[in-house]
Amino acid sequence: MSLVTLLPFIVLIGAMFLMTRSAKKKQQAAVQMRNDMQPGTGVRTIGGMYATVKEVHDDTVLLEVAPGVHAVYAKNAIGAVLDDDEYNRIVHGDDALAADGTVVPDDASSLIDADATAATDDAKIDLVKETGTDAEDVKDAKNAKSEDASDKSGDKADGEGGAK
Known part of the structure; x- marks a missing residue:
């Protein structure tokens, strides 16, 4: 397979990773706020x-x-x-x-x-x-x-x- 064929999948996986990472950060901040x-x-x-x-x-x-x-x-x-x-x-x-x-x-x-x-x-x-x-x-x-x-x-x- 060529790189051009795999590029959309790589971008999609990267976007999903960034979205879940920001959601986890928000969730951790909320837990920290409640614990404080x-x-x-x-x-x-x-x-x-x-x-x-x-x-x-x-x-x-x-x-x-x-x-x-x-x-x-x-x-x-x-x-x-x-x-x-x-x-x-x-x-x-x-x-x-x-x-x-x-x-x-x-x-x-x-x-x-x-x-x-x-x-x-x-x-x-x-x-x-x-x-x-x-x-x-x-x-x-x-x-x-x-x-x-x-x-x-x-x-x-x-x-x-x-x-x-």
């Missing part, structure tokens, strides 16, 4: 719930999901271990500080023009169903199709009966 959890750390579960780690065991983690409410989760259910600042910003609504010391809101509400939204909120929306020639045309077209279908089925029945 300490009590008091804020986490996000794979279901999107934010909680504080109370105890870490071999395969499970005791999370405080609300003050005084504890739940046991599998370590695999932890999606991310969060920094204290990020956890407080998300859970408690604490605003983050920008590099220049100004408060950065956690949503884009400060970017929306209040006068523009008030004007669009006051606009009336017409929810009345339109009737008229367009609706009647559609209805007539459906009736015509159903009549054609019934005519064709009648012709088949007549043709089959006469063939005997």
Whole structure:
């Protein structure tokens, strides 16, 4: 076999190797993150719930999901271990500080023009169903199709009966 014939197979095998290697690295990083959890750390579960780690065991983690409410989760259910600042910003609504010391809101509400939204909120929306020639045309077209279908089925029945 020539090298030109084997080249696509070599490229395919190389691509598969690179993809599995990057997936293994991501998986190892996730396992390392879960093993580095300490009590008091804020986490996000794979279901999107934010909680504080109370105890870490071999395969499970005791999370405080609300003050005084504890739940046991599998370590695999932890999606991310969060920094204290990020956890407080998300859970408690604490605003983050920008590099220049100004408060950065956690949503884009400060970017929306209040006068523009008030004007669009006051606009009336017409929810009345339109009737008229367009609706009647559609209805007539459906009736015509159903009549054609019934005519064709009648012709088949007549043709089959006469063939005997």
